[in-house]
Amino acid sequence: MEQVDLVENVAFNLINQAVVYLPEDVKKALKRAYDEETSKIGKRQLKIILDNIALAEKEKVPLCQDTGIAKFYIRAGAQVKKLDEIEREILRAMQRATRDIPLRPNAVNPFTQKNSGDNTGRFTPSFDWEIVPGDNLELTVMIKGGGSENFGAIGMLSPSQGILGIKKFVIDTVVKAGAQPCPPTILGVAIGGGTEIATKLAKKALLRPLDKPNSDPSIAKLEKEIFEVTNMTGIGPMGMGGKTTILGVHIDYAHRHPATFPVAVALNCWAARRATAKIGTEGKVEYLNHNLF
Amino acid sequence: MSLHILKTPISREEIQKIKLxxxxYITGTIVTARDQAHRRALSYFREGKELPFKLEERALFHCGPVVKKNDAKWQVIAAGPTTSKRMDIFEEEFLKNSKTRVIIGKGGMGRKTTEAMAKYGAIYCAFTGGAAALGAKAIKDVKGVKWLDLGIPEAVWILEVKDFGPLIVAIDTHKNNLFIDIEKEVEMKKQKILAKLQG
Structure with a gap:
């Protein structure tokens, strides 16, 4: 059996894990937020969120009805065979997951407004490929709803605005989003690279677990500073007031052109759904952030 | 901050007693509608056509559920709220014509809807975003579905619910609006944060 033969089942399991069970780091952050929240309504919202997470796990149903549009991050070893068949296998998994879990069909043609009915369509789901040395095939699914996606932003700052400009842009983005992206949210922030690199890196930064700060201490410090100031806004859980607005900030960057200073922000709702598996040779499958299968 | 168990149909007198x-919690009939269903409903009102579902003294739910069809019967698997702000542009005309008593959603609605709620006797209740497993558990039956040609999320789902909630009243019939209050506080805090960052 070749690795590609396992892709459909593994991708199906990943989608299923992601929509039903939140990763441990996200649950831990929500529990801590509940313990520390001082606003009465805010604390109540967090309690309902925790109750809902537990109920979804117990009944094995999607924890949020917006099962989003899936994005697959593929890290393929250069030695993996039949790379050209992987996307097709994932599309099959997507269609099966939509029917059997089930998911809400969310892929709509922007011109005809017709829903494809199976969560597949042009660039849907989308794929992000990395070819790495070796023979492992690593698949990650990110399930992200429309509510948080609507408030992603890119700012083409002037280079002289510097770090202060970045902070201001992130605060503005968070305040503008207010209650609508289902706070407490997670922020992916990317600096540099031009519009497409920055937005791509900002979203990819959302994959990093909440208990892992940036490995570069100076960037980790900026993450902490942005975390603190955005939580001072008082938006609170579900935008109903409180001290928990942001669960974490993940920053990534690319080098920039001397004339440009792009800053991209991707917001993830509290239901930060992701799951990863590694398919080794000889059919060995390892699920990396859920121990369910 | 008192507790109300509302059973549909809900009278105007009853709704006016409720405060921010x-x-x-709602027991009875709730009907889902989001962007496309609102657009179609408004075109029905303008053409003088009757809606194929009844909202009078009932609750409207901004929601696109996850559903499953077992044989011929629909079942709701997950049903939390969607962002209500997108429906702000429709709601005055919608409330006037449909006589809806309660709107359930998330993230709040604006001044125009707040004014319309005072005028026509309706409240806005916030349901926790993402709380779809809890929402589905309170749904006892799917009474019907209309406008399924709009796709599953945008169709109108007529749902029988028991103790649907907890919901927090975020707009009452006296023009109070919790989200607008919070937004004002947030704006003031933001100015302070920015001033501090500038040094």
């Missing part, structure tokens, strides 16, 4: 930040 009160907790509400």
């Amino acid at each position: 930040k009160d907790t509400v």
Whole structure:
């Protein structure tokens, strides 16, 4: 059996894990937020969120009805065979997951407004490929709803605005989003690279677990500073007031052109759904952030 | 911050007693509608056509559920709220014509809807975003579905619910609006944060 033969089942399991069970780091952050929240309504919202997470796990149903549009991050070893068949296998998994879990069909043609009915369509789901040395095939699914996606932003700052400009842009983005992206949210922030690199890196930064700060201490410090100031806004859980607005900030960057200073922000709702598996040779499958299968 | 268990149909007198930040649970009929269903409903009102579902003294739910069809019967698997702000542009005309008593959603609605709620006797209740497993558990039956040609999320789902909630009253019939209050506080805090960052 070749690795590609396992892709459909593994991708199906990943989608299923992601929509039903939140990763441990996200649950831990929500529990801590509940313990520390001082606003009465805010604390109540967090309690309902925790109750809902537990109920979804117990009944094995999607924890949020917006099962989003899936994005697959593929890290393929250069030695993996039949790379050209992987996307097709994932599309099959997507269609099966939509029917059997089930998911809400969310892929709509922007011109005809017709829903494809199976969560597949042009660039849907989308794929992000990395070819790495070796023979492992690593698949990650990110399930992200429309509510948080609507408030992603890119700012083409002037280079002289510097770090202060970045902070201001992130605060503005968070305040503008207010209650609508289902706070407490997670922020992916990317600096540099031009519009497409920055937005791509900002979203990819959302994959990093909440208990892992940036490995570069100076960037980790900026993450902490942005975390603190955005939580001072008082938006609170579900935008109903409180001290928990942001669960974490993940920053990534690319080098920039001397004339440009792009800053991209991707917001993830509290239901930060992701799951990863590694398919080794000889059919060995390892699920990396859920121990369910 | 008192507790109200509302049973549909809900009278105007009953709704006017409810205050901002009160907790509400609903038993009876709730009907889902989001962007496309609102657009179609408004075109029905303008053409003088009757809607194929009844909202009078009932609750409207901004939601696109996850559903499953077992044989011929629909079942709701997950049903939390969607962002209500997108429906702000429709709601005055919608409330006037449909006589809806309660709107359930998330993230709040604006001044125009707040004014319309005072005028026509309706409240806005916030349901926790993402709380779809809890929402589905309170749904006892799917009474019907209309406008399924709009796709599953945008169709109108007529749902029989028991103790649907907890919901927090975020707009009452006296023009109070919790989200607008919070937004004002946030704006003031933001100015302070920015001033501090500038040094």
